[in-house]
Amino acid sequence: MTAALPMIIQGGMGIAVSNWKLAHAVSAMGQLGVVSGTALDSVFVRRLQDGDPSGAIRRALAAFPKPDVAAEILRRYFKPEGRATDEPYTALPMYRQAVSKFREQVTIAANFVEVWLAKEGHHGKVGINLLTKVQMPTLPSLYGAMLAGVDVVLMGAGIPREIPGALDALAVQAPAELRLDVERAAGATFSLKFDPAEHGMTDVPMKRPAFYAIVSSHTLATNLARKATGRVDGFVVEGATAGGHNAPPRGAMQLNERGEPIYGERDQADLAAMRQLGGQFWLAGSFGTPEGLQAALQAGATGIQAGTAFAYSDESGFTPEIKRQVLGAVAEGRVGVYTDPRASPTGFPFKVIETPGIAQQDDSRRRCCDLGYLRTAALREDGRLIYRCSAAPVSDYVNAGGTEEETVGRRCLCNGLMSAIGLGQVRQDGAVEPPMITSGDHVRELAAVAQGRTSYAASDVLRYLLGDRPATHVREEIHTPVALTTT
Numbered sequence: 001m002t003a004a005l006p007m008i009i010q011g012g013m014g015i016a017v018s019n020w021k022l023a024h025a026v027s028a029m030g031q032l033g034v035v036s037g038t039a040l041d042s043v044f045v046r047r048l049q050d051g052d053p054s055g056a057i058r059r060a061l062a063a064f065p066k067p068d069v070a071a072e073i074l075r076r077y078f079k080p081e082g083r084a085t086d087e088p089y090t091a092l093p094m095y096r097q098a099v100s101k102f103r104e105q106v107t108i109a110a111n112f113v114e115v116w117l118a119k120e121g122h123h124g125k126v127g128i129n130l131l132t133k134v135q136m137p138t139l140p141s142l143y144g145a146m147l148a149g150v151d152v153v154l155m156g157a158g159i160p161r162e163i164p165g166a167l168d169a170l171a172v173q174a175p176a177e178l179r180l181d182v183e184r185a186a187g188a189t190f191s192l193k194f195d196p197a198e199h200g201m202t203d204v205p206m207k208r209p210a211f212y213a214i215v216s217s218h219t220l221a222t223n224l225a226r227k228a229t230g231r232v233d234g235f236v237v238e239g240a241t242a243g244g245h246n247a248p249p250r251g252a253m254q255l256n257e258r259g260e261p262i263y264g265e266r267d268q269a270d271l272a273a274m275r276q277l278g279g280q281f282w283l284a285g286s287f288g289t290p291e292g293l294q295a296a297l298q299a300g301a302t303g304i305q306a307g308t309a310f311a312y313s314d315e316s317g318f319t320p321e322i323k324r325q326v327l328g329a330v331a332e333g334r335v336g337v338y339t340d341p342r343a344s345p346t347g348f349p350f351k352v353i354e355t356p357g358i359a360q361q362d363d364s365r366r367r368c369c370d371l372g373y374l375r376t377a378a379l380r381e382d383g384r385l386i387y388r389c390s391a392a393p394v395s396d397y398v399n400a401g402g403t404e405e406e407t408v409g410r411r412c413l414c415n416g417l418m419s420a421i422g423l424g425q426v427r428q429d430g431a432v433e434p435p436m437i438t439s440g441d442h443v444r445e446l447a448a449v450a451q452g453r454t455s456y457a458a459s460d461v462l463r464y465l466l467g468d469r470p471a472t473h474v475r476e477e478i479h480t481p482v483a484l485t486t487t
Contacts, residue, residue: 004030005303006125007297007302007303007304008293008304008465008466009031009034009127009284009306010022010026010033010310011243011306012034012035012037012127012128012129012130013036013129013243013244013307013310013316014038014311014317015036015038015039015040015043015317015417015418015420016036016039016040016043016317017036017316017317017318017421018035018129018307018310018316018317019035019114019315019421020035020117021315021316022035022310022317024118024120024121025313025457025458025459026458026462027118027125027126029458031462032124032126032127033124033125034127034129034152035115035118035128036128037111037128037129037130038134038417039373039417039418040107040110040141041092041106041110041137042091042371042423044057044109044113044114045090045106046089047423048078048079049078049079049082049090050079050083050423051078051079051082053082056117057113058074059117060113060117061074061109063116064109065147065204066199066200066201069102069199073105073106073109085426086426088426089423091370091425094369094371094372095136095373096136096377096387097136097180097377097385101198104140105140105199107140107141108140108143109144110141111140111142111143111145111148112147112148115128115144115145115149116148119149126152127151127152127209127212128141128150129156129214130142131157131158131245132158132159132163133157133158133348133374134373134374135178135181136180137373138166138178139166139176139194140194142163142167142176143170143194143196143199145209146206146207146209147204152211152212153167153210154212154214154236155211155212155213155214156215156236156238157214157245159223159224161223161224161227161229162179162228163211164211164228164231165228165230166178166229167211168208168231171207171208173204173206175193175194175195175196175197177191177192178191180192180377181376181377182377182379183378184378186379190377190385210233211230211232212232212233212234212235213228213235213236214284215235215236215269216239216240216269217237217250217267218237218270218273218274218277221269221273221274221281222273222277233279234279234281235274235277236281236282236284237269237274237281237282237284237301238284239269239283240261240263240339241286241440241441242285242286242307242440242441243307243351243439244307244350245346245348245349245350246348246351248261248347248348249264251266253341255341259341260339261339271299271301274301281301282301282303282304284304285440286440288304288442289448290464290466290467308440308443309446310458312446312456313456313457314457315457316458317422318420318421318437319421319422322358322420324454325355326353326358326437326443326446328454329355329356329357330446330447334355335353335444336355337351337439337440337443338352339441340352340409342409342410343411343413343436344374344410344411344413345413351439352436352437352438353437353443355437358435358437359434359435360416360436360437361411361416361434365412366427367391367392367394367412369391369412369414370415372387373414374391374413374414376389386401388400388401388402390407390410391407391411391412391413415433416434416435416436417435417438418433419432419433419434420435
């Protein structure tokens, strides 16, 4: 079977920076628009509490296959007049190994709504990006996206070996299971289970989306090609200059004079080895320029994944003020990016933009953990599971068996990234959570996209990247597991 494959994959960034509006704009122009699935359930209920001014969320909910679930979600969370600016958001219960049926259904509905809106009114393909490190909401998130007909699932920040098999199961409305990582498990195994039959939507026709693994090396791509539980349809090979989370350097981490991880030749993917895998791949991390696209094509890639340029487009989820300030700083040449080895509770390096005049989360923030997407499970001596995050209050983390040393420099990415899209929680003192803003290393190159303008659209990014090139390749699309060639 031949199919048109996009040259451009729009990156799945942050918490709803890659929102449905951005994905819709990119997909409608023939490229792969991608929504971020991270913390999407909390984004969903906060949008409802803010009154859903455009009516888009309610329009998509009207298409949800379980009208009674949609009605209950609206009853609990929708505020027709919107939330007062000093009123805290009503939060969802934090995820754990097992949650209530309704809690799962909120996650299913949130992912359905985001993908449904991204696909509305055009025939382009839409993807969803999930983090492997955020394990506990994964199965209901995938199911909700698949109910809406998502075309591609992309996952990185870990080794998503079990995801292809889960997609195979969910595509036929069968139960799916993933291994849950548990610290101090001493050989015991734990799993996350999801059964579509419990939610009463098994009569909905489903398709199995393509699966693209986001990898940092050819070694990881080879491992997934050989050992994944199902079909891997392609790879996004992401370098250390990409925004958000980066893979740690191979070997012992060394830092430069700014305190950033040092990457070397061992951390560069072998593109000849990628070509030998026999499938399609896209290059990411400082390839978001016309020259980067040309270099990727010459290296045998199908195209590129681009994030930073789309992140500051009109359609992205960053607040208008953040976009205005960053683009102003780019125009004045006073913007940079710091790769922080300590910020993320995942232990992965995380990129934070450096721009004068933008206040971001720092050590003055009073620690709390009320979203909990980066919490990990640990086994207590009595055999029960506990959940902890190194960005939570230090005493909470230590009491849960962690060390104080591990908390140093950690940031609450959940609350910081939520604030960057205008959905920051209001605290007891009336202050709103400070944001965290992540970008790729080449943020300065936004000047070439903006061309002196104070704003630009996603269509401008695509015109900048593609120029006069055809928008797609037509080539054989892989429908069997990617395998190493033997010649």
